[in-house]
Amino acid sequence: MMMNRRKLGTILLVISAVLILMTAYLAIFFAPLPQTGVKSAGEVMSSVEGSKLQVAGFVSAVYHRNPNRAPDMPEHVVFSIADFRDYMRYVQAAEANHLNQQWWTVRPIDVDSYFGGYVVAGTSPDIGWRITAGTNLSVNGIVTSQEIGPNSNVTGFSLARVSGDDFAFGPVGSFGLMTAPVAQKIFYFHMPSAWACYLSFGVTLVGSALFLKTRNHKYDRVAYSSAEIGIVFATIAITTGPVWAKQEWGVYWRWDDMKLVTTFVLWLVYIGYLSLRAAISEPSTKARVSAVYGILSFITVPMSFLSSRVAPLLQSSHPQVIATSSGSLSPQAGMTIGIAVIAFTVLFITMLIKRVEIAESEEELEELKRNIGEEE
Amino acid sequence: MMSDSWMALYVAYSIVWLGLFSFLGYMYLRQRRIDKDIKMLKEEVSRHDK
Numbered sequence: 001m002m003m004n005r006r007k008l009g010t011i012l013l014v015i016s017a018v019l020i021l022m023t024a025y026l027a028i029f030f031a032p033l034p035q036t037g038v039k040s041a042g043e044v045m046s047s048v049e050g051s052k053l054q055v056a057g058f059v060s061a062v063y064h065r066n067p068n069r070a071p072d073m074p075e076h077v078v079f080s081i082a083d084f085r086d087y088m089r090y091v092q093a094a095e096a097n098h099l100n101q102q103w104w105t106v107r108p109i110d111v112d113s114y115f116g117g118y119v120v121a122g123t124s125p126d127i128g129w130r131i132t133a134g135t136n137l138s139v140n141g142i143v144t145s146q147e148i149g150p151n152s153n154v155t156g157f158s159l160a161r162v163s164g165d166d167f168a169f170g171p172v173g174s175f176g177l178m179t180a181p182v183a184q185k186i187f188y189f190h191m192p193s194a195w196a197c198y199l200s201f202g203v204t205l206v207g208s209a210l211f212l213k214t215r216n217h218k219y220d221r222v223a224y225s226s227a228e229i230g231i232v233f234a235t236i237a238i239t240t241g242p243v244w245a246k247q248e249w250g251v252y253w254r255w256d257d258m259k260l261v262t263t264f265v266l267w268l269v270y271i272g273y274l275s276l277r278a279a280i281s282e283p284s285t286k287a288r289v290s291a292v293y294g295i296l297s298f299i300t301v302p303m304s305f306l307s308s309r310v311a312p313l314l315q316s317s318h319p320q321v322i323a324t325s326s327g328s329l330s331p332q333a334g335m336t337i338g339i340a341v342i343a344f345t346v347l348f349i350t351m352l353i354k355r356v357e358i359a360e361s362e363e364e365l366e367e368l369k370r371n372i373g374e375e376e
Numbered sequence: 377m378m379s380d381s382w383m384a385l386y387v388a389y390s391i392v393w394l395g396l397f398s399f400l401g402y403m404y405l406r407q408r409r410i411d412k413d414i415k416m417l418k419e420e421v422s423r424h425d426k
Contacts, residue, residue, distance in 0.1 A: 013400075182382050182384075182385055183382075183384040183385050183388070185385055186384070186385060186389075189389065190388070229399075232395060232396075232399045235395060236391060236392055236395045236396070239391050239395075240388040240392060244388065246384065247380065247381050247384045347396070351399070351400070354400075354403050355403060357407065358403060358406055361407065361411065361414065365410055365413055365417070368414060368418070368421070369417065371421075372417065372420070372421065
């Protein structure tokens with residue numbers, strides 16, 4: 001039985017290693033970088049109609065293409081968007097006319113009202129540079145949560161219609177396509193790690209519940225083995241995420257981002273689970289108390305998963321790629337992430353088999369020690 | 377010159393590989409140590425029985 005399990009573990013390990021190598025190859029050479037943004041304003045407006053506008057960053061410049069001076073050009077206004085922290089950098093770049101060579105830190109913000117404070121940084125015959133001093137802007141109850149990456153090829157939205165010398169907001173013009181930075185390929189390991197961590201903690205929940213029901217210690221072994229593996233995957237997810245965030249957002253971490261904070265809380269809660277086990281020496285008490293803790297702590301899993309999806313919690317710039325209407329992947333990217341998820345699932349099963357085996361050996365060792373102690 | 381974005385990708389992939397291999401290595405060493413201890417104790421018990 002033991003040999004069979006070991007053989008199975010080895011076979012699964014080889015399978016997961018092959019799949020992970022395949023994922024790395026596909027992620028780097030096969031899956032294209034996604035283009036954020038949309039092709040037309042109408043595409044956005046139909047999906048977000050009735051909500052409030054959310055702009056990724058603040059409107060830092062307005063390109064006003066004057067139809068009288070350039071009749072062949074489309075009549076629209078383009079917003080360039082950057083984060084508040086990049087405002088001065090943006091101003092300098094705009095003055096030096098080097099906007100396309102800059103990277104911008106961006107983040108979505110809710111825009112409720114508009115105020116002016118423009119500074120004219122430069123003009124051309126058909127394009128007037130204007131740089132705002134602030135963010136706020138009112139857009140007739142329309143929302144788009146499009147985000148712009150700092151390495152984006154295009155950093156602009158067309159979201160307004162020229163109306164005389166002023167502009168009015170409306171669904172006209174085209175949205176720029178923005179290519180994500182290469183670091184986006186971190187996603188192919190980050191997301192499966194997060195998935196494997198949720199799966200691990202799910203197994204801990206089931207194991208804990210079954211232990212409380214049956215008092216059979218084999219379920220307790222599965223529960224804590226799975227929690228330990230879950231922490232490994234969670235650690236990978238919360239360390240690779242900031243590496244990507246630095247490239248995409250310009251900062252490693254945001255304490256105001258619900259997804260990040262809830263995932264960090266999840267990680268801490270399960271560290272607490274292992275600490276609790278380490279603190280209790282009596283086996284039955286340890287199993288019983290940690291089973292209760294293992295069940296209660298699972299609440300952090302849906303909290304983490306739903307924090308960027310459920311409206312009351314929705315204060316997150318974390319991308320939602322899977323299981324949302326806004327998330328979309330190219331077929332190549334979909335295939336790559338599919339293989340990655342399978343790879344990490346198989347790896348989780350492999351690790352769980354091995355970890356449970358170790359737990360059994362540890363108990364055998366403890367029993368041997370007890371027997372020797374009693375004999376002496 | 378390698379861009380920051382490529383460097384970030386390599387760093388993140390290294391974290392993944394290092395994390396996974398470290399844990400697998402840790403499990404392997406732990407199992408080996410426990411097996412060794414069990415074997416030693418069993419030998420001790422059999423010696424004691426004789």
